[in-house]
Amino acid sequence: MGRRRVAPAVIAGLLAGLLVGLVAACAPSRAVEPDAPSSPPHAASPRPSPDVTSAAPAPRVPVYDPTAPAQTPSAAPVRLVVPSQHIDMRVVPVGVADDGSMGLSENAFEAGWYEYGPAPGDPAGNAVLAAHVDSVQSGIGPFARLRGVSVGARVEVTDDASDVHRYRVVSVHKIPKDGAPTSSWFDRDGAPRLVLVTCGGEWNAKTRHYADNVVVTAEPTGG
């Protein structure tokens, strides 16, 4: 009996070793992606002002108290569900990484919302949610199934006010990172959209980055 227990223990130990080996081999370097696309400068668009060229009736000069306005932040998204792909993830606010790319949760089971851009439910612009397709901390995450999403699929985002924002997928693309249209993903002025981003394509073992981004765009269904 005692001997029978030995073999599974050895196998378990080997499997543990295998996992350690994998993680060690795949530990990310902090090297900056050499071919990371840099976004073109965004045109400055200061707030709209009266159109002085159409002069009848004469425009009024807005006069105001120059104080910092009390800001009412948008409700932050907290949950993302894509039923057809069995994706149901927590959403956390993220900013910018040291290398200038979008910051992400180290947990591939958590999607990051780009907190400086629009939130789901805002009247204009893209709410960008991104998650690691796989990460050191958590292995392969739900966004590995993002590439399998179909056009027309339902997507739901719940915000911290418990409002549910419903979307319908309008496009699914795998795009080389080199030259990817990042400025259009992060657009703040166009029609409201939800943009889900992860990685895909070939793995570059030198740069420790995937070659492509998988980008799912969805539009509000108004439901």
Added chain:
Amino acid sequence: MRARLLAGAVAGTLALAGLAATAGPASAADDAQLSVFHGVPGLTVDVYVNGKLTLDDFKPGKMAGPLDLSAGTYKVAITAADAKDDSKPAIGPVDLKLAAGKNYTAVAHLGTDGKPTATLFTNDTSTTKAGQGRITVRHVANAPAVDVLAGKDAVISGLENPDEKVLDLPAGTVSASVVAAGTTKPALLGPADVKVTEGTNTILYAWGDATTDPSTLALATQMITGLHGNPSGVQAGELGLAADHPTPVWPFALGALALLGVATMAVVRRRVTQED
């Protein structure tokens, strides 16, 4: 058209009469943007542009604008609020040269001699890095040189009337105070929480008069939004396990299988040996 617009202005509206009359059908990109800040304490004024009343009964601490104007030079005169015309200006007349595509704030303020003057500032509307905001500090007060402290550290030193300093900072909140240059207290202004808003140039004006008792020093805030840059990309994978051809996995898997085989054989052999 000029006549009608002028009539509107005389009728007491805050009409952009003189300016609109000079504006052609140019696109917005060819225009300059102008805001006007009134930073002379205790003086309500009228503002004349190219001889025409443009801002009526403009009060201290107020901001007007922004206005889209054709590029060009504008003659601005600031008079007492009860003046009949701009023949006896309290400030100016000054020529404001506005270039296409630029963003300006003209400030009526006190000099360090206590007399009203005007300064034209060009607002920095260049793109900010993703995750950063811009803070511009302008000294337009009758006060000596100042330092601006963020917490206890001087982030701006020796700023004099009518100069400015521009800083790009990570978005967030900074506790800032204004002190006489080379000191840390007492605070002339603040401490106050200053929000560094991502993609926004937050322009702070220290205005008023520090030589009066009580001091009329005050802070005004102008914000220019929409300057944000975007993240350079999305690096959303660390392992290569979800790649189209996840090559890194196989050597390890094969190696593990081989090890597993060796181990199993060892176990089996030992078992065989013991059973002998």
